[in-house]
Amino acid sequence: MIKSTFITLGLCLFTSMNISAQKNIQLKETITKLMSRTEGDFGLAFKNLDNGDTIFINAHEYFHAASTMKTPVMLEVFNQEKQAKFKVTDSILVKNEFESIVDKSRFSLSIIDDSDDILYKKIGQKMTIQELTYEMMTISSNLATNILIDKVGAENVMKLLTSLNIKENIVLRGVEDQKAFEAGLNNKTTPYGLLQVFEHIARTQAPNSLMMNILLDQKFNEIIPAQLPKSVKVAHKTGSITGVQHDSGIVFLPDGRKYVLILLSKNLKSADEGVKTLAQISKLIYDYIN
Numbered sequence: 001m002i003k004s005t006f007i008t009l010g011l012c013l014f015t016s017m018n019i020s021a022q023k024n025i026q027l028k029e030t031i032t033k034l035m036s037r038t039e040g041d042f043g044l045a046f047k048n049l050d051n052g053d054t055i056f057i058n059a060h061e062y063f064h065a066a067s068t069m070k071t072p073v074m075l076e077v078f079n080q081e082k083q084a085k086f087k088v089t090d091s092i093l094v095k096n097e098f099e100s101i102v103d104k105s106r107f108s109l110s111i112i113d114d115s116d117d118i119l120y121k122k123i124g125q126k127m128t129i130q131e132l133t134y135e136m137m138t139i140s141s142n143l144a145t146n147i148l149i150d151k152v153g154a155e156n157v158m159k160l161l162t163s164l165n166i167k168e169n170i171v172l173r174g175v176e177d178q179k180a181f182e183a184g185l186n187n188k189t190t191p192y193g194l195l196q197v198f199e200h201i202a203r204t205q206a207p208n209s210l211m212m213n214i215l216l217d218q219k220f221n222e223i224i225p226a227q228l229p230k231s232v233k234v235a236h237k238t239g240s241i242t243g244v245q246h247d248s249g250i251v252f253l254p255d256g257r258k259y260v261l262i263l264l265s266k267n268l269k270s271a272d273e274g275v276k277t278l279a280q281i282s283k284l285i286y287d288y289i290n
Helices: 002-036 066-082 129-138 142-152 154-163 178-182 191-204 210-216 271-289
Strands: 041-048 054-057 091-093 126-128 233-241 244-252 258-266
Touching (some): 002 271, 054 191, 066 191, 066 233, 129 142, 191 210, 210 233
Antiparallel strands (some): 041 054, 041 258, 233 244
16 A cells, blocks of 8 residues: 555656656747747756756857846955955945056047946046946946956956856956957856856845845846736846847746746847847746746
């Protein structure tokens, strides 16, 4: 009788696991077909942080990081505060002059190419590191990013990632270093690389921590959160340049479950179509979870 009960339970568990695996395969096929209908190249990494379920599509392919590199920079900002190198409440000068990593020649950022026009009015004044980090992450300020990279050092961002065993993220420089761009010295990432970054954040940061609150206050919400219910919270960072649309973050469901979703793209013929496709994929993932 006991043996029969164990056999029945085992069969039920096997059947449940088999159904779950089939749904996972079906979803991956659906997403792949959706990607194929949009001109461009896509990558995806998904992980359910409660049961370990994953979906990977081109997960180890490199993409231009665009502004997703700002998340590792934020990690290093808080890491250096933890090391007592400074406090995030410390003030630093707002400047607009930086050195190219190619030859140390000077360059400045243009307000026309930045999503943050307010910070340029504060050049020559001081702002706290926390305020600059908030600007860098929530409105993707390029000027704030370069100021912070000058402060913490791109090489230290890489050292931190290595110490955390987070791979496939290459942060070489700040933004709009044209000489570096022309030399092919670009920040790069993969879906799997960013998955590691956000899984680390999800597992080490409290839901009400400063870092998490900054991510939750993201102002660009056209991709991962776009088609999700308002009750779902998303702590995320986007990125976009010509032909590129990215979103990466942690999705918090009302019942306490959470998952990491990374959506990257390149070679897009239409940015709008790329964004629409990625938002639809996010909704498919949400429906799958629920």
